[in-house]
Amino acid sequence: MAKILVIADIKQGVLKGSTAELLSKARAMGAETAVVAVGSNIESLAPDLAAAGSDTQFIADDPSLEQFSAGPYASCIVDAAKQFEATLIWFGFSESGKAAAPRVAAQLNAACATEITDATLEGDEIQVIRPAIAGKVIQRIKVNTEQLVAVVRAGAFEATEGITGTENVVKLTAPAADLKAVIKEIISDASGEIDLADADIVISVGRGAKDQAGVDLVKELANDMKAGFGSSRAMVDGGFMAHNKQVGQTGKIVAPTLYMAFGISGAIQHLAGMNGSKVILAVNKDPEAPIFNVADYGIVGDLFEVVPVLREEIKKVRS
Numbered sequence: 490m491a492k493i494l495v496i497a498d499i500k501q502g503v504l505k506g507s508t509a510e511l512l513s514k515a516r517a518m519g520a521e522t523a524v525v526a527v528g529s530n531i532e533s534l535a536p537d538l539a540a541a542g543s544d545t546q547f548i549a550d551d552p553s554l555e556q557f558s559a560g561p562y563a564s565c566i567v568d569a570a571k572q573f574e575a576t577l578i579w580f581g582f583s584e585s586g587k588a589a590a591p592r593v594a595a596q597l598n599a600a601c602a603t604e605i606t607d608a609t610l611e612g613d614e615i616q617v618i619r620p621a622i623a624g625k626v627i628q629r630i631k632v633n634t635e636q637l638v639a640v641v642r643a644g645a646f647e648a649t650e651g652i653t654g655t656e657n658v659v660k661l662t663a664p665a666a667d668l669k670a671v672i673k674e675i676i677s678d679a680s681g682e683i684d685l686a687d688a689d690i691v692i693s694v695g696r697g698a699k700d701q702a703g704v705d706l707v708k709e710l711a712n713d714m715k716a717g718f719g720s721s722r723a724m725v726d727g728g729f730m731a732h733n734k735q736v737g738q739t740g741k742i743v744a745p746t747l748y749m750a751f752g753i754s755g756a757i758q759h760l761a762g763m764n765g766s767k768v769i770l771a772v773n774k775d776p777e778a779p780i781f782n783v784a785d786y787g788i789v790g791d792l793f794e795v796v797p798v799l800r801e802e803i804k805k806v807r808s
């Protein structure tokens with residue numbers, strides 16, 4: 490039986506939904522599942538890790554692991570992968586996952602694939618699917634190693650309701666400090682805004698908003714809807730939005746429940762960052778705009794007229 494080890498995605502002591510998504514997929518493939526959690530004060534998460542669908546929980550809990558550092562984190566994951574004899578080692582889509590995955594693969598002498606959207610296991614043969622060249626082509630990759638380390642694209646798999654695992658905790662020893670890289674300080678975004686990667690709703694603004702007043706107008710809707718607020722690259726290049734708000738090939742990849750695009754044409758590089766969203770609504774005054782090819786709902790209109798109407802309607806529904 491195949492064995493799939495999922496790396497738990499924990500943020501500020503809370504287990505993120507992507508862990509259950511990856512474990513659900515692993516169980517649907519008929520694999521034996523385990524999860525590895527690395528951090529400080531996380532032992533109490535064992536029942537949540539089991540409830541997410543794992544049958545073994547490898548836990549490395551140590552004050553030295555409080556801040557993410559790719560070296561020590563990778564050592565813990567390698568330890569778990571060896572003990573579990575994992576065939577597939579899956580990271581959710583996060584900056585830390587992307588930093589640790591190649592280190593884990595190198596130490597295990599395994600293949601490493603990023604941004605996969607599917608994986609199959611037939612006998613000993615592992616294959617993965619991943620979009621490439623901003624989604625212009627879909628690659629099917631046959632893996633020539635016995636193990637594969639993969640970073641799974643946001644939103645690629647869905648959590649199945651009613652799945653649970655069993656609690657079977659294996660404690661891991663924290664590795665020696667990594668003297669090659671020492672995290673001195675973490676400066677977090679002090680804006681207090683919702684992180685695009687965590688947002689259930691993402692509202693993005695494009696060049697159609699013209700200037701700061703247009704950006705602020707759309708941002709008010711995002712605030713009303715408690716949505717993450719992103720943008721196309723045009724608005725970043727124009728100096729209206731910070732680069733960490735850019736959605737797309739050279740920005741963030743998001744897969745929220747609802748993505749709303751205002752005044753965005755739908756260039757392939759933008760689509761690469763949001764076309765995994767569950768429902769897409771686009772507002773654009775050009776009926777031929779390519780964004781409508783991927784939108785589930787489209788409003789052909791001027792965003793300066795549409796946004797105030799949407800805000801009014803949302804207020805009515807809320808009250």
Ligand SMILES: Cc1cc2nc3c(=O)[nH]c(=O)nc-3n(C[C@H](O)[C@H](O)[C@H](O)COP(=O)(O)OP(=O)(O)OC[C@H]3O[C@@H](n4cnc5c(N)ncnc54)[C@H](O)[C@@H]3O)c2cc1C
Nearest residue numbers: 695696697721722723737738739740752753754759774792
């Ligand atoms: C290597 C590379 C990487 C890139 N990476 C990214 C990336 O990560 N993310 C990204 O977004 N782009 C990226 N780009 C840029 C991308 O090709 C597009 O140039 C960019 O996405 C366009 O942004 P936009 O849709 O806001 O602007 P435009 O393409 O100018 O579209 C503006 C849209 O607004 C509509 N509009 C105008 N006025 C209104 C109004 N009043 N109401 C409603 N609609 C209106 C117009 O009809 C038009 O469709 C990349 C490009 C390259 C070459």
